[in-house]
Amino acid sequence: MKKVTINSVAEYAGVSKKTVSRVLNNEPNVSPATREKVLQVFKELDYKPNPIARGLARNKSFIIGCLYDNPSKSYITRVQSGALEACHKFNYNLLIHPCELRGEELIHNVDQLLTTSRLDGLVLTPPFSDSQELIDFLKTQNVPFARVASALEDESSISVSSNDEQGAYELTEHLISLGHKDIAFIKGHRDHSATEKRFSGYQNALLNHGIEFKESLVAQGNFSYHSGADSAKEILDIEPMPTAVFASNDYMAAAVLKLATQRKLRVPEDISIAGFDNAPIARHIWPGLTTIAQPVEEMTRQAVEQLILQISDPSTEVYQKVLEAKLITRESTAAK
Amino acid sequence: MKKVTINSVAEYAGVSKKTVSRVLNNEPNVSPATREKVLQVFKELDYKPNPIARGLARNKSFIIGCLYDNPSKSYITRVQSGALEACHKFNYNLLIHPCELRGEELIHNVDQLLTTSRLDGLVLTPPFSDSQELIDFLKTQNVPFARVASALEDESSISVSSNDEQGAYELTEHLISLGHKDIAFIKGHRDHSATEKRFSGYQNALLNHGIEFKESLVAQGNFSYHSGADSAKEILDIEPMPTAVFASNDYMAAAVLKLATQRKLRVPEDISIAGFDNAPIARHIWPGLTTIAQPVEEMTRQAVEQLILQISDPSTEVYQKVLEAKLITRESTAAK
DNA sequence: ATGTACTTTGACACCGGTGTCATAATGTCG
DNA sequence: CGACATTATGACACCGGTGTCAAAGTACAT
Incomplete structure (x- = not known):
């Protein structure tokens, strides 16, 4: 043939x-x-x-690359599914590329990626969406990109994020309204901008409700389940034990729940636990986790859609959007 | 410039x-x-x-496509991570392509994929790795591919799988050795060959230990958490309640655990629960799930590695391998 | 010096499309 | 019916590499 x-x-x-x-x-x-x-x-x-011949003649590949380095697998899955939806709508395909944020090698690694497979654009997910170094590099290389959940101020590049600070504020307020005063907090990964935003949402809520912020109630996690388990130990050993724990994501919250249950604490009677993201695990465990629903798929979908529009017509206005995060209450939180 | x-x-x-x-x-x-x-x-x-120019001249893209349609997100994540490892080792990249097994459209969809992005090869994950129709199509199109966790007998194509039947047999035997006789079983998705294999492992173990197989203890799931929740309802309502439940994957087992806990049953004292896969959730919940560790990453890694070898040298001998599955005992199972 | 074998190099066609521009065909109007 | 504008079409270069093959250069034996 x-x-x-x-x-x-x-x-x-x-x-x-x-x-x-x-x-x-x-x-x-x-x-x-x-x-x-x-x-x-x-x-x-x-x-x-033949798409390759076409690509050579037009200098296009119809492939978008997705960069990530995230301990939360479910976050990645959601990112991918949003990105794929947008890609397929415009007959693009998605190439995935996990790599490490740290080290001299990032730029080199991305450079390598760009040379081994002519991508038409890149979606940056946290923590890459906050890497000024990477963004500068992409600009010098003239590679179109879109930022997802980025806190960086940059009028010149596409950005779709959600309101982390407000979400954290609402969740904290929810706990306060249930009568909690000693609310422990587990921070996320230092490299993610969401970490600081969620933390200030928590702090501001305490402040506005006249509750003293105590550094001793704060543990440092990194969004991984494992780090949540470590933080859980610290927190559950505090005397007197906090009556509520707010973890910066659901994985870490699940780790707290596991340890609490292991220690025969009743959740939410003895201690309330809340997370962030509304990851699948939040409803796969008992009691279900009160959390903040972050529209990860939608953020990525919009980001990629705009990226593709930008690629096909560089004069398109730069899209910048902040989506709403919303409180989901389940069984893991209750009145003190 | x-x-x-x-x-x-x-x-x-x-x-x-x-x-x-x-x-x-x-x-x-x-x-x-x-x-x-x-x-x-x-x-x-x-x-x-320029990789595109190179691709045109050599008719290669250095991109491998990964096909999937699986309700278990963690399975997909693990597949991707194994595939990426192999790809990056050989300077290939990975393009992901979820699509639906059912419907006339599958072939058309894959065809579309192949024409919009000249892929050098495809990794088929369940249930695609068992689709004779798809495999025949790929053969006529001369597209190299590798099957992961496939039950199909086909000497002419790469296949890496794990011993599902034996894994299920061992897990069932483990439950029997703990004194359980009324062991309920939740089947997986009908389109996955693993479903039948795990089921027969379960049946054979019962048989060889002189325990009567009861159809009434079997529920039909589809590997999703949701289907596990439905099956859990059926099973926990059986009178007398089975003393153990073996779900065909960890998501469904987690659903059983959630419902049992919700109903104030103590696990494992009142009922033992076991899953399959050793997905992250198996250790993220309390009690941790006894399960069968399936080397998903390793299977995919080997499959993709062999696929790439096959691509670079079509005379390479067709690789076929069955990896061992292994029992992991955690807190969710105990003596009756 | 000559013949032979082997290494090094470049001219040129080719992969399968797209962009530019000249030319041919057709339509419009006074 | 001629002058001119507009539409339809193809010749050809080009995108940035690789494959083929002939020619030039070098080494060594005779």
Whole structure:
């Protein structure tokens, strides 16, 4: 079976390559009769244009790359699913590329990625969306990109994020309204901007409700389940034990719940536990976790959609959006 | 800043394109002096070969596609991580493509994928690795592929799987050795070959230990948490209640655990619960789930590695391997 | 010095499309 | 019916690499 190329189609249809190309791209200036004839030959020969050749001629690949370095697998899955939705809508494909934020190698690594597979654009997810170094590099390389959940102020690049600070504020307020005063807090990964935002949401809520902020109630996590388990030990050993724990994501909250349950503490009677993200695990465990629903898929979907629009028309206005985070109450929190 | 191409390098170095190409690909028959000179120019101009042009000339993309349709997100994450490891080892990249097994559209969808991004090969994960229709199609299209966790007998294509039946057998035997006789079973998704294998492992263990198999103790799930929750309801309502539940994966087991806990049953004192896969959730909940560790990453890693070897040298012997699954006991199972 | 074998090098076509521009065909109007 | 504008079409270069093959250069034996 011989390969069907634009040449064979042209020959078979008795027209020039260029005319075939015109039909292929729905360009004007082809007579209806010719167009019909060529389309017919497409069908007859089952012709499929070679995307690589096309890519070479137009300097495009129709592939978007997704950069991530995140201990929370469910976050990544959600990111991917949002990104894929946008990609497929525009007939793009998604290439995934986990890599480490730290080290000299980041830039080199991304550079390598760009040279081994001509990407049309990149979606940056935390913590990459906050890496000024990376962003500067991409700008010098003229690689279009979009930031997801980034806290960086940069009017010149696409950004879709959600209101972390307000979410954390609301969740803390929820705990306060239940009568809690000793609310422990587990911070996220230092490299993620969300970490600071969630923390200040927590602090501000305490402040505005006249509750003293105590450094001793704060543990440092990194968004991984493991770090949550470590922090849980610290927190549950505090005397007197806090009556509520607010972890910066659901994985860490799940770790607290596990340790508490292991220690025969009743949740929420003895201690309330809340997380952030509304990851699947929040509803897969008992009691279900009160948390903040962050529209991860939607953020990424919008970011990638805008990225693709930007790619097809660089004059498109730069899209910047903050989506709402919303409180979800489940069984893990109750009145003191 | 002008683009640096093989032409500019050639001109600058005062040699022909072809010689530059030779140096680029480490081909023989270049004098040491010339090679050195060209390498020097590479550095000076910061030259990076254009992968698309290369792809066109060699008809290669250095991209592997990963096909999946799986309700278990953690399974997908693990698949991806194994696949990425192999890809990066050989300087390939990974493109992910979720799509639905059902419907006429599968073939069309994959066809579309192949035409929009010339992939060098495909990794098929369950349930695609068991789709004879898809496999036949890929063979007619001459697209190299590797099957992960496939039950299909096909000597001519790469396959890496794990011993599902034996794993299920061992887990069931473990429960029997703890004194359980009424062991409920939740089946997985009908389209996955693992479903039948795990089920027969369970049945054979009962048989060999002289325990009567009861259809009434079997529920039909589909590997999703949700289906596990439904099955859990059926099973916990059986009178007398089974003393142990073996779910075909950890998500469904977690759902059983949640419902049991909700109903104030003590696990494992009142009822033992076991899963399959050793997904992260198995150790993120309390009590931790006894389960079968399936080397998902390793299976995929080997499959992709072999796929790439196959691509670079089609005469490579077809690799077929069955990895061991292994019992992990945690707190969710105990003597009756 | 000559013949032979091997290494090094470059000219040129090619991969399968797209962009530019000249030319041919057709339409419009006075 | 001629002058001119507009539409349809194809020839050809080009994107940035790789494959083929012939020619030039070098080494060594005779």
